[in-house]
């Protein structure tokens with residue numbers, strides 16, 4: 042069944058395993074996560090009518106753990122940005138407990154921030170990408186949204202871990218998510234990046250300071266740290282992600298599936314017309330940018346890759362001095378859902394990009410950074426594979442927040 | 449002005465691993481179209497490539513036999529181009545970090561001296577799908593067969609060390625022989641499991657200029673590789689002499705017309721690192737294990753054959769050049785037939801027969817054991833050389849024993865003196881003038897008379913006896 046908020050509504054969501062660790066939990070996914078027999082069009086005309094042939098590893102694992110798959114929400118084209126995403130509406134409407142969304146530049150966290158729920162992006166490489174119709178393989182991952190952090194932790198412990206079908210995953214060293222439930226080891230220091238704080242507007246600063254105060258109340262020590270290359274995250278993400286997107290989307294030719302143009306006198310025309318008619322203007326611009334760096338300005342791409350490695354080193358270095366970094370999640374006046382240009386998109390996701398660029402885990406905690414009804418969110422970033430620790434801090438903070446606001 | 453050719457070869461070799469490079473589909477491109485496919489090699493959304501260990505090992509053996517250094521770390525890139533045979537939009541290939549670098553092969557130069565030709569690097573890549581154009585019928589259509597999509601290739605890129613068509617042909621032959629020895633590849637130009645692209649430029653002899661090169665493709669035999677390069681050298685020489693510029697482009701060799709003609713260039717794009725296939729890191733232990741798997745190579749084998757079997761250098765190269773034949777040879781040697789006799793027979797009769805039939809020794813029914821029995825009959829004078837050749841040809845496709853074939857075909861050698869004397873007497877009687885010539889001192893006619901006598905015996909006469917009797921009869925006792 043198709044509706045305004047679902048691309049596929051599962052009419053028989055009963056789970057297979059009634060005694061699994063996620064028994065009875067309702068999960069909504071996106072139509073770029075393969076479920077055999079379900080439409081898998083990644084929100085694009087370019088994949089119109091493409092039906093998945095096999096289940097994604099995450100889907101198999103969730104089903105085996107007793108999840109009820111509610112259906113697929115609507116998603117932005119190819120998972121780039123949040124335009125048209127309905128995952129949070131489904132959660133707010135009480136139709137699901139957990140939503141999985143593709144996180145390429147911070148979609149899960151920013152969407153969560155807009156709806157007062159939790160949003161988490163796990164470390165790169167700990168959740169199998171087998172069956173995920175991706176766009177930016179080196180940055181994207183399954184992002185996870187929910188009202189209850191406990192449900193999210195349980196889901197993560199089910200979907201993470203080595204999968205032989207995704208050889209890009211490491212062989213070992215996966216985080217143990219049960220550790221997230223254990224009390225947080227104190228003391229704990231959180232670093233605030235000065236270069237990020239400096240760009241915030243007055244109202245954002247006020248809200249963020251409230252959030253920092255709540256962190257201190259919970260026993261964390263706040264320290265200012267420097268990340269002089271902070272402004273590079275945006276350009277590095279833009280260049281690398283657009284190049285990868287251009288490469289990944291090269292396969293959408295409208296021949297075996299997807300929209301196929303009826304005009305054109307030879308195959309070259311057929312490709313050009315089909316692709317021209319399939320992609321929306323935002324993704325088209327992004328793909329153009331990627332093609333530009335691939336074909337016309339490759340040195341800029343190489344440079345971006347070098348800078349990316351530098352950024353990873355810088356962040357890892359900072360996380361050697363503090364236990365986590367803390368950023369606001371979203372910015373005021375930059376609505377991610379309405380972003381219509383590449384610049385708008387990067388403005389809206391400016392604060393969530395770093396974790397995607399460096400592959401670090403990142404958690405958005407709601408209801409902390411409040412100022413006169415505005416919640417810009419508190420976003421915690423930890424070292425890669427230290428996901429449980431971040432979640433454990435999240436649990437502690439949410440119990441602190443319970444008193445003030447209904448999470 | 450005297451010009452010198454500067455030639456570099458890029459050779460694609462299809463590995464013979466059981467599966468494709470990144471999935472478990474059978475590596476059999478010739479099967480019924482689109483039979484050997486799965487979401488990975490159909491390049492469908494959501495699929496992830498998984499490097500085949502076997503293909504990787506075979507690629508490694510190929511690199512090692514060509515004296516390359518396996519790189520401690522290599523990785524795959526996405527080679528971006530758009531063409532209907534590559535609906536993924538990029539080919540996985542090792543552009544920035546190839547599997548191996550700095551190899552060489554030794555060839556015999558035209559001056560008979562050893563020449564070392566360097567290999568720049570060898571990388572792995574996946575093959576693309578095959579397009580089938582159906583132009584007959586109302587609506588011409590193009591079909592895509594994915595059986596070949598994702599099959600494993602290595603590309604061997606030489607340095608521009610080659611200077612002549614001869615060197616190019618010797619390079620391909622030597623390389624093919626080495627690769628076949630490792631058992632990693634079939635290397636047939638005719639069947640397209642080895643494809644040669646040549647980059648050719650000219651420069652004034654004695655300089656080290658680097659001039660615009662022209663790429664020539666589509667040579668489907670070693671001979672054609674030489675001919676296409678020779679043609680291209682003449683074509684470029686003519687251009688330069690007429691003062692026409694050489695333009696960077698690709699030309700196709702037409703084996704029928706024996707000319708090269710320009711082709712429309714395939715649009716080729718950049719290579720970006722692939723984020724999905726993990727980089728390949730090799731350990732020293734693993735590398736040692738791979739080296740241990742290399743068989744004795746043709747060069748080493750030739751030396752051993754010289755030493756152990758007393759073959760001439762030429763015989764030793766002939767017997768060691770192909771692994772199957774060299775093993776066949778050694779199996780027969782063990783049965784106490786003189787090695788030089790075996791080498792002579794194989795070179796003179798067996799190899800040409802295989803060539804005529806377009807078969808390898810394995811594809812025939814001739815085993816070393818059957819060949820040994822045939823040669824022993826020859827040794828024991830049961831049959832003569834002429835008959836042995838006939839029997840050998842039958843052994844290639846008949847399941848009968850050599851003895852049965854000799855029996856049935858009546859190939860027994862005639863060694864009965866009375867019978868032979870009868871043939872000779874008849875011939876002497878029929879050709880009195882020739883006999884007269886001989887007796888006058890023209891001993892050359894002996895051969896003619898021997899031929900007639902052999903023919904009279906239907907080729908079965910024991911040649912030694914026949915000659916003895918003929919000599920006796922022509923020179924009557926004084």
Ligand SMILES: [Zn+2]
Nearest residue numbers: 471473486489
């Ligand atoms: Zn396959």
